[in-house]
Amino acid sequence: MVTMRIRRTLTNIVNYFGLLPFLLFALFPFYWMILCSIKTNIELYNPRMNPFLINLKPTVEHYVYLFQKTNFPLWFFNTFLVCTVATVFSVTLSVLAGYALARLRFRGANVLGIGIFVTYLIPPTLLFLPLAKVMGSFRLSDTLWSLIITYPSFMIPFSTWMLTAFFRTIPKEIEECALIDGCTRLQAIRKVILPLALPGIVTVTLFSFLQGWQDVIYSVAFISSSQHKTLTIGVLQELIRGDVYYWGSLMGGALIGSIPVILIFVFLLDYYIAGLTAGAVKQ
Amino acid sequence: MRRRLSREERTAYALVAPVVLYTASFVLYPLLLACYLGLTNATVANPGKFVGLENFVRILQMRSFRTTLYNTGLYFSVAVALKASLGLVLALLLHRITVFSRPIRAIILLPWVTPIAFTAIAWRWIFDPQYSCLNWALRSVGIINRNIAWLSFPSYARIAVIAVNIWRGLPFFALNILAGLKTIPQELYEAAKVDGAGAWTQFTRITMPLIAPVFAMVVLFSTIMTISDFTIVYTLTKGGPMDSTHLLATLAYQTGLTAGFLGRGAAIALFLFPVLLIVVYLQLRIMRKRWSW
Numbered sequence: 107m108v109t110m111r112i113r114r115t116l117t118n119i120v121n122y123f124g125l126l127p128f129l130l131f132a133l134f135p136f137y138w139m140i141l142c143s144i145k146t147n148i149e150l151y152n153p154r155m156n157p158f159l160i161n162l163k164p165t166v167e168h169y170v171y172l173f174q175k176t177n178f179p180l181w182f183f184n185t186f187l188v189c190t191v192a193t194v195f196s197v198t199l200s201v202l203a204g205y206a207l208a209r210l211r212f213r214g215a216n217v218l219g220i221g222i223f224v225t226y227l228i229p230p231t232l233l234f235l236p237l238a239k240v241m242g243s244f245r246l247s248d249t250l251w252s253l254i255i256t257y258p259s260f261m262i263p264f265s266t267w268m269l270t271a272f273f274r275t276i277p278k279e280i281e282e283c284a285l286i287d288g289c290t291r292l293q294a295i296r297k298v299i300l301p302l303a304l305p306g307i308v309t310v311t312l313f314s315f316l317q318g319w320q321d322v323i324y325s326v327a328f329i330s331s332s333q334h335k336t337l338t339i340g341v342l343q344e345l346i347r348g349d350v351y352y353w354g355s356l357m358g359g360a361l362i363g364s365i366p367v368i369l370i371f372v373f374l375l376d377y378y379i380a381g382l383t384a385g386a387v388k389q
Numbered sequence: 390m391r392r393r394l395s396r397e398e399r400t401a402y403a404l405v406a407p408v409v410l411y412t413a414s415f416v417l418y419p420l421l422l423a424c425y426l427g428l429t430n431a432t433v434a435n436p437g438k439f440v441g442l443e444n445f446v447r448i449l450q451m452r453s454f455r456t457t458l459y460n461t462g463l464y465f466s467v468a469v470a471l472k473a474s475l476g477l478v479l480a481l482l483l484h485r486i487t488v489f490s491r492p493i494r495a496i497i498l499l500p501w502v503t504p505i506a507f508t509a510i511a512w513r514w515i516f517d518p519q520y521s522c523l524n525w526a527l528r529s530v531g532i533i534n535r536n537i538a539w540l541s542f543p544s545y546a547r548i549a550v551i552a553v554n555i556w557r558g559l560p561f562f563a564l565n566i567l568a569g570l571k572t573i574p575q576e577l578y579e580a581a582k583v584d585g586a587g588a589w590t591q592f593t594r595i596t597m598p599l600i601a602p603v604f605a606m607v608v609l610f611s612t613i614m615t616i617s618d619f620t621i622v623y624t625l626t627k628g629g630p631m632d633s634t635h636l637l638a639t640l641a642y643q644t645g646l647t648a649g650f651l652g653r654g655a656a657i658a659l660f661l662f663p664v665l666l667i668v669v670y671l672q673l674r675i676m677r678k679r680w681s682w
Contacts, residue, residue, distance in 0.1 A: 109580050117485075118459075121482055121485045122486065123476075124482045124491065125479075125482050125486070128479050128497060128559075129493065129496055129497070130485070131498055131556065132496055132497055132500050132556075132559075132560070133496060134500070135500075135508050135511040135512060135556075135566065136499065136503075136508075136511075136520065138467065138511050138514070138515060138626070139507075139508075139511045141441065142511075142514065150520060151518055151520055153520055153525075157520070157521060157522040157525050158522055158525075158526075158527070162440055164447065167642075181403060181676065197405045198409065199408050199411060202404040202405070202407060202408070203404060203405045203407070203408035203409075205399070205404060206401040206404035206405045207405070208461075209400035210397050210398070210400060210404070211395065211397060211398075211401075212398040212402060213398070213400070217504065218405060218409070220456045221412075221674065222408070222412070223418050223672075223673075223676075224669050224673075227553065227610075227613055227665065227668060227669055227672065228416060228665065229613055229614070229617035229661065229665070230617075231617035231618075231619060231638040231641070231658055232420060232422070232423060232617070232620075232658055232659070232661055232662065232663060232665070233415075233419045233420065233635065234642070234658075235423060235645045235646070235651060235654050235658060236418075236419040236420070236422035236423045236426060236639060236655065237415070237419050238433075238645075238646060238651075239422065239426065239431070239433075239651060240422070242433065244396075247632070255415070256415060258411060258415070259411075259412075259415045259416050262408055262411060264410065265411070265417075266408055284415055291400055291585065297557070309433075312457065316502070320504040320505065320506070320620075322506045322619065322623065322624075323504075323618045323619045326623070327642070327646060338504060338506035338507070339506075340625075341506070341507070341510065342506055342510065342624060343550070349614075351514075353514055354509055355509070359507075360506075360507035360508070360510045360511060361507075362428070362508045363504065363506075363508045364503045366632035367502060367503055367504060368499070368502065368503060369516070371451075371498070371499075373501045375495055375498075378498070378502070379494070379498075379564060379568075382498075382561070382564055382565070383565050383568035385563060
């Protein structure tokens with residue numbers, strides 16, 4: 107009995123030790139970002155000091171530079187605006203379609219379901235060049251609208267797919283009662299189904315928003331002027347000029363850009379994991 | 390003969406119409422337009438003329454394109470193989486721990502959650518030859534005695550972009566495989582133990598076969614995402630040095646938008662299409678089996 111317990115403790119220790127390198131690997135770039143964003147330039151460009159530590163007095167000069175000398179606040183606002191509008195649009199459309207696919211019988215429902223899944227697999231890499239052309243012909247190049255109308259192309263397929271699966275888990279009887287009690291279909295959706303589907307809706311809203319926040323390729327392809335840039339390409343393109351790197355500000359910008367995402371993620375971890383593994387284990 | 394639509398059907402069509410219309414105009418139409426553009430000599434400013442397969446012939450003759458195909462194959466095969474095997478190890482470890490499992494899973498997921506554009510900038514600075522920590526660490530433990538210019542030599546640059554891709558994609562594999570592991574009923578292992586099966590036998594006879602479908606789904610998803618990757622290369626190397634890290638997406642961007650040869654860029658991106666078709670076919674087959682459509 108005692109040897110059993112010792113063995114179990116030992117396996118536990120081995121497991122945690124096995125996880126350690128993975129945890130360090132995952133965390134290190136974040137540590138590096140924080141560290142470098144508060145080092146003075148004298149320290150950043152001194153090859154003799156231990157780069158893993160802060161050897162001199164920390165500074166906020168890189169953040170001051172970011173907020174006063176660059177369009178960083180504007181890029182942050184642009185990203186926020188574009189992601190919010192595109193997410194609201196996508197989730198609204200997806201709720202309607204997801205409900206129909208889960209609940210109503212109509213010809214073509216199967217084909218549509220498969221079609222939406224297939225659209226989910228089409229990467230933006232295949233679409234950004236023709237979309238750039240389309241934006242050009244509608245005179246939308248270099249506007250935030252170009253992003254607002256294209257982001258749903260990667261938000262809608264996932265959201266519809268997830269919500270369809272989610273609506274299926276809600277018992278049909280609940281809604282039939284509402285219909286018998288005199289609700290119209292839309293009233294039944296609004297008053298009975300939506301509150302029950304809230305966890306699913308939160309999940310897809312979160313995912314859509316985060317996916318929009320990550321976008322690089324559409325922004326790179328459509329946006330050219332500094333005041334219309336999103337956070338990702340603003341930081342990538344404007345803080346690296348030729349061979350001059352503002353490493354301190356780059357790290358600061360990357361960190362601030364990541365923080366909203368990490369916050370959302372920490373608060374909604376369980377929803378996040380549910381969404382992440384939705385494709386894999388739905389039975 | 391025209392059938393009258395039932396009330397239910399009319400509601401259904403009204404509800405799905407917005408999604409169908411949107412997808413048709415912003416996914417399906419661009420996809421067809423990409424195929425068409427690939428057959429023209431369009432530039433950013435000029436609609437161009439139909440030139441048949443000329444773009445495809447041209448790009449196959451381009452050395453940079455052939456290098457890109459090679460890079461893409463290498464990037465995909467090494468990254469996916471390592472993500473799959475490390476992901477499996479990580480999932481098994483995560484499955485076994487009980488204390489702190491929530492915060493540990495959260496930390497493991499961070500690279501996947503955080504926008505890769507930002508974290509790849511941190512990596513780019515990590516790979517800096519003179520002032521950065523990677524060379525400093527390797528020097529202090531005596532593995533190297535001169536600084537390596539990670540992003541300036543083809544083979545090192547390839548290692549670097551693949552490493553960042555693995556860092557980024559590992560959580561996706563691990564967490565999905567973990568979700569698969571959790572669906573395996575514990576009784577199977579107990580029964581196997583009673584029958585005298587050891588840990589290895591349990592792993593190969595119970596664990597592996599039961600997570601195989603999840604595993605396959607994850608590999609297929611990752612294949613598409615890895616092959617069509619843009620951001621890591623765009624951030625770390627812009628395709629250099631000497632095209633050694635170009636992937637289809639970055640070369641298509643450079644050719645189609647930076648240089649302005651839209652038609653040729655579209656043709657380059659279209660090389661993703663066969664891969665996409667194969668993945669879609671396999672995905673649907675797996676799903677049909679599991680969900681019995």
